[in-house]
Amino acid sequence: MKNRTRTSILAAAITGLLAGLVFADAPRTAGTISKVTVYRGQALVTRAISIDLPPGTSELIVENLPARIIPESLYAQTVGDVKVLSVRYREQAVKEDTREEVKQIDAQIEDLKNKQYHAKSEQENINDLRNKFRDLWKLSVDAANVDLNRSVMQSEQIESFTQYLEEKSIEWHEKTLELGDLQASLQKELELLQRKRQELAGSSSRAEREAVLFLSSQSKSDPASRQPKKAIIELSYLVDGASWVPQYNLRADPDKSNALIEYHAVVNQTSGEDWNGIALSLSTAEPTMVAAAPILEPMLVSLSASAPAQQAGQQALLGAEQARQYLMSRKANVKKGVAANVELNELAIQNQAFVFSVGRKEVEEFQRQIAEVSRIEGISVTYDLPGKLTLPSRSDQQLVSIATITAKAEFVLLATPLLTDYVYLQADLLNDSDTILLPGQATMFRNGEFVGKGQLPQVTIGEKFTAGFGIDSQVRVAHELEDKKSRIQGGNRIDTYYYRIALSSYKNTPVKLKLLDRLPYTDDTSVKVELEKADPELSKDAEYLRTARKKGILRWDLQLAPNSVGEKATVVRYSFIMEYDKNMQIQPHRSGQ
Numbered sequence: 001m002k003n004r005t006r007t008s009i010l011a012a013a014i015t016g017l018l019a020g021l022v023f024a025d026a027p028r029t030a031g032t033i034s035k036v037t038v039y040r041g042q043a044l045v046t047r048a049i050s051i052d053l054p055p056g057t058s059e060l061i062v063e064n065l066p067a068r069i070i071p072e073s074l075y076a077q078t079v080g081d082v083k084v085l086s087v088r089y090r091e092q093a094v095k096e097d098t099r100e101e102v103k104q105i106d107a108q109i110e111d112l113k114n115k116q117y118h119a120k121s122e123q124e125n126i127n128d129l130r131n132k133f134r135d136l137w138k139l140s141v142d143a144a145n146v147d148l149n150r151s152v153m154q155s156e157q158i159e160s161f162t163q164y165l166e167e168k169s170i171e172w173h174e175k176t177l178e179l180g181d182l183q184a185s186l187q188k189e190l191e192l193l194q195r196k197r198q199e200l201a202g203s204s205s206r207a208e209r210e211a212v213l214f215l216s217s218q219s220k221s222d223p224a225s226r227q228p229k230k231a232i233i234e235l236s237y238l239v240d241g242a243s244w245v246p247q248y249n250l251r252a253d254p255d256k257s258n259a260l261i262e263y264h265a266v267v268n269q270t271s272g273e274d275w276n277g278i279a280l281s282l283s284t285a286e287p288t289m290v291a292a293a294p295i296l297e298p299m300l301v302s303l304s305a306s307a308p309a310q311q312a313g314q315q316a317l318l319g320a321e322q323a324r325q326y327l328m329s330r331k332a333n334v335k336k337g338v339a340a341n342v343e344l345n346e347l348a349i350q351n352q353a354f355v356f357s358v359g360r361k362e363v364e365e366f367q368r369q370i371a372e373v374s375r376i377e378g379i380s381v382t383y384d385l386p387g388k389l390t391l392p393s394r395s396d397q398q399l400v401s402i403a404t405i406t407a408k409a410e411f412v413l414l415a416t417p418l419l420t421d422y423v424y425l426q427a428d429l430l431n432d433s434d435t436i437l438l439p440g441q442a443t444m445f446r447n448g449e450f451v452g453k454g455q456l457p458q459v460t461i462g463e464k465f466t467a468g469f470g471i472d473s474q475v476r477v478a479h480e481l482e483d484k485k486s487r488i489q490g491g492n493r494i495d496t497y498y499y500r501i502a503l504s505s506y507k508n509t510p511v512k513l514k515l516l517d518r519l520p521y522t523d524d525t526s527v528k529v530e531l532e533k534a535d536p537e538l539s540k541d542a543e544y545l546r547t548a549r550k551k552g553i554l555r556w557d558l559q560l561a562p563n564s565v566g567e568k569a570t571v572v573r574y575s576f577i578m579e580y581d582k583n584m585q586i587q588p589h590r591s592g593q
Contacts, residue, residue: 026059026212027051031235035279036391037382038267039287042070043242045271047235052228053082053217062235065089065209066272066393073238073287074211082231085214091207105197112190116183123179126172199395211235241270244282246440247399248456252427252469253447254411259429259467261405263437265383267391267398274392280400283382284438297345299352326351326370379458381436405433413472413513413560417479417501423513425469431459444469474506475513475560482573493582496532501572505560513558514539519576520588521552527586528579535573 031047051060071089078084217229249262265282269275330347355363383402391398409427425446431437437459444451444467451470459465483498505511520529529552539545539555548555560570580586 026061028061028063030064031062031233033273033275033278034234035281036275037281037283037287038242038244038269039283039285041243042238042240042287043269043271044073044236044238044287045273045275049231049233049235051231051233053215053231054228055217057085057214057216060213060215060233062211062213063208064273065211065237066239067209068240068271069209070238070240074235075237076211076213076233076235078215078231078233080232081218081229082233083216084233085216087214087235088212089209090212091209093207102197105193109190109193109197112186112193116186116190119179119183119186123176123183126175126179130169130172211237238287239271239273241268241272241393243268246402246438246456248437248440248442249445250442250454250456250467250469251445251448252409252411252425252467254409254425254427255447257409257411259407259409259427261403261407261429261431261437263402263405263435265400265402267400269391269393269398270395272393274390276390276392277388278390280385280389280391281382282385282400282402283380285380285382294341294344296348297341299345299349379436379438381438383435403433403435405431405435407431407433411469411512413475413511414468414516415475415477415503415513416516417477418517421477422471423475423477425472426466427469428464428466430464431461434461436460437465442467446470475511476504476506477515478502478504479517488582489579491582492579494577494579496575496577498575499573503558503560503570503572504565505570506563506565507560508562510562511560513560515556515558515572517554517574519552519554520578520586521550526581526584528577530577530579532575532577533573 029049029051031049033045034048035046037044045066047062049060049062053060069089074087074089076084076087213233213235215231215233217231244265244267247264247266249260249264251260251262253259267282326347330344354366385400385402389400391400407429409429411425411427413423414426415423437456439458440456442454442456444454446469452468454468456467457465479501480499481497482500485496485498487494499517501515501517503513503515519531522529531554534554534556536556536558538549539557541555541557544553544555554574556572558570558572561568564570578586
């Protein structure tokens with residue numbers, strides 16, 4: 001029995017030793033970056049690894065992970081009979097950076113330093129020779145100052161020797177200037193290479209970043225087989241230093257009643273590794289590696305003689321920026337899971353305390369702001385871009401194309417003479433594609449010519465949106481007050497205003513134009529504002545009548561005849577009255593002030 005026990009222990013020890021030897025000799029690979037999903041601030045990188053694994057348990061080391069990796073995000077997946085038992089991350093300090101691009105820069109730096117050394121040595125040698133020839137210069141001068149009969153040198157010799165010394169002096173001077181320019185140039189090149197190397201290295205301390213995978217490979221059909229088995233493994237991890245924002249080109253073609261929407265993404269990629277020939281996706285989702293839900297804790301309340309100090313500033317929660325900050329803080333803590341349980345519960349308590357301390361109107365306004373921010377920034381969209389793309393890790397922005405959409409467009413000119421004398425071309429466009437358009441900057445073109453910059457709102461599938469396409473200089477608008485009459489009736493003052501708006505078109509074809517003006521409006525029952533007359537009549541658009549008209553906005557939907565200038569110009573006239581206490585004055589201000 002003792003012999004059997006000893007044999008078992010010995011066998012286990014040998015097995016462990018063999019396993020240790022195998023693991024010590026574990027295969028190493030960098031794999032190939034096959035796909036990347038870029039989020040807002042991070043990216044999920046996937047490396048594809050194809051390798052032959054021995055049966056049983058084995059170890060695989062995936063090397064050259066980037067400096068900006070988030071270690072806790074590492075995970076691996078595989079298919080078939082191969083299983084991933086565990087994945088761990090490790091860093092190992094190295095004496096030198098083994099990347100090929102860093103080696104090349106190191107070699108260039110070394111070559112420049114050698115050239116600097118040679119130039120400096122040559123300069124020192126010239127200086128030394130010049131010092132030695134000073135004595136010869138003295139000999140030449142002394143010989144010229146004494147009687148030639150007693151001189152050690154004849155006049156021809158003196159002249160020849162002096163000429164030789166002058167030529168050497170000029171030669172050394174020119175050489176000195178040349179070596180000075182060379183050393184300055186070499187120093188500039190050296191500083192540039194050292195900056196490049198610092199950017200590549202990221203820091204003075206260097207480390208190899210690796211993922212260690214423990215794998216189990218066993219054929220279900222032949223468990224006793226000892227043949228190596230092909231394994232296809234995907235190693236994924238999150239990196240910092242990656243983000244993207246939407247950017248658009250809108251190319252209007254009024255003659256064809258459409259506009260071409262070129263949807264691009266500006267990508268920033270400074271993760272520390274190049275993405276070559278990858279399948280690229282862009283997403284607005286929030287990457288999270290947390291599986292457990294946060295825990296809702298009880299909220300204790302008590303009575304207080306006065307409101308807590310924090311409630312004094314609760315009104316600040318009504319703004320859109322405060323709503324955005326609240327949502328961002330909640331999202332950031334949700335990504336931490338249970339680890340941020342205290343923070344999440346604290347945010348929830350603050351939100352409920354706000355509801356307890358203010359009226360219904362304030363709560364509804366804050367909820368409206370939350371809903372608006374969530375609608376714009378909370379939508380989760382992922383774009384899978386076609387083909388294979390390459391995005392090197394570098395500091396400048398890189399542009400990739402998401403989609404090209406031909407949208408139906410209804411073009412109309414817009415005149416707002418109270419704000420500007422210019423008339424603008426705008427279009428109502430229909431997004432009838434299968435692509436959601438996110439908010440972003442847009443560059444506008446009309447008939448192939450640049451007209452300006454704009455901003456595109458969020459546009460869902462099947463939704464209409466309005467875009468501006470610059471000033472149309474062939475249409476003019478003039479706004480004037482024709483008359484103002486005032487009278488006193490009882491204790492009230494009644495003012496009547498008469499306005500005239502003239503629209504001139506230099507175009508050869510009829511054009512549609514939307515004209516906007518306004519009356520004062522008020523919720524104060526002591527002030528009466530009434531449109532007296534409008535010629536032509538106001539727009540019959542149902543949405544306009546339901547919304548803007550109630551706020552005093554006047555709108556006319558017009559069609560301007562060709563070459564309608566001077567006496568042929570389209571003229572709009574309207575008048576309105578304001579009645580109020582004769583002892584009071586009208587004080588205008590913007591809505592919401």
